[in-house]
Amino acid sequence: MQSPRRRYFVMHDHAVNPVIAELRERIERLEGGEIRRRLVLPFGVPEIDGRLPQGGLALGALHEIAGGGNGAVDGAATALFAAAVAARTRGPVLWCMTRADLFAPALAQVGLSPGRVIYVEAGDEKALLSCMEEGLRHGGLGAVVGELARLSMTASRRLQLSAENSGTIGIAIRRWRRQTEASDFGQPTASATRWRVSVLPSSPLPVPGVGRARWLLELIRCRAGESADFEVEAPDAKGRIALPSDLVHGSSQAEAWRGRASA
Template sequence: MRAQIQKIESKNRRAKSVLPFGIAELDSRLPAGGLALGALHEVAGGGNGAVDGAAAALFTAGVAARTKGKVLWCMTRPDLFAPALAQAGLSSDRAIYVEAGDDKTVLACFEEGLRHGGLGAVVAEVARLSMTASRRLQLAAEQSGTIGIAVRRWRRQTEATDFGQPTAATTRWRISVLPSTPLPVPGVGRARWLVELVRCRAGESADFTLEACDDTGRLALPSHLVHGSGQKEVRRRVASA
């Protein structure tokens, strides 16, 4: 009976596919081994990043950069730094920026972009995301096969508690800045993030220490984790999540 219901519900939907991160420890925590395309995802910054949204935006840019086609980015605040997105793999010739007056207008543009069906990804910076709005966005993404990413940003740190409210998003991520990769000489190494998979439909929560996106949009495991000593620590954090 469940199989019949699932078949009926998915009759008019495109076949689902995924976008792997290329990191086995991360992809193994996601159903089908990657980030679902044709779905809605949420990304927020941890700590002070809940207001500035810098790490969350770069993480999102890395995901969008690895899709095919133009990327629609909707926002209310004109503080997006395009050269930084390019360093995370999302070049300016692929991005279409839409500045709207409020969250309601941003969500309308977000939904319209997802329904278009000809874009590689649609990104929207929003503070509030209700269950009703997120369901509409999830449905639009499923019907078109386009990945939608809601970058949650708030005006004040105290408003970030809204991130705990339920939505219809397939995954929910929190990205926090960590000290950069140490170098053998004075200087600033590759940025590091604490990447938390806060919620995953049909999956489990987990968190990872990763090097930030390179110019192809790809994350990487720090070298000490690649060579084994840190992998046990990652597994322990996952088990306790």
């Protein structure tokens, strides 16, 4: 015969299970699990979207982008990549910076029209982070972009939590005034993804001229995902990147480019 104490243990176990399940659901909601699972911004490129959780960039999250080098060319590509992502969101875009050197017509070429952008010039990076945080908390913006050199774990966590609460995507463009600041990019942050953009030779044309720009797009870090790199064509007028046609068909020239990129 089973002892009363044993019967009590069994009944208690059955009663606790649904409570634990409910608590887990509540915790997931508080952590933004539903937002990350349901709301994403796909690139429309299966090879890239397949490497990202839920098939796209998480909305309601912070993402980092940096140039592959310290030069102005890779820096410009980084800004264009961020603009292309922001262009495919809905609503105004808040762009925070400490240096007023952004070229608005170039952003328009990748789909981000000047009428959608609200420019904020901050006195220093501390003020810039405050502007980004307020923008992410607002909830009525399509995206919040900030150009900064340093991003601590504490600051990135504040931005990430603000993005989760509002559902707005945040993009931190890492820009450095000197090479010594670049080492900060390797430090851990709360960002959902971390990208690096490097300029490659443009797409070849059958006639003399300059073809569509190409980038080496590196996914350095992805929460709940794996690192990867892609050779892509720069965004079109609607902010959409694409794989070069010769890479899709696996030409010998494409294989040579892959070898140079990996080197």
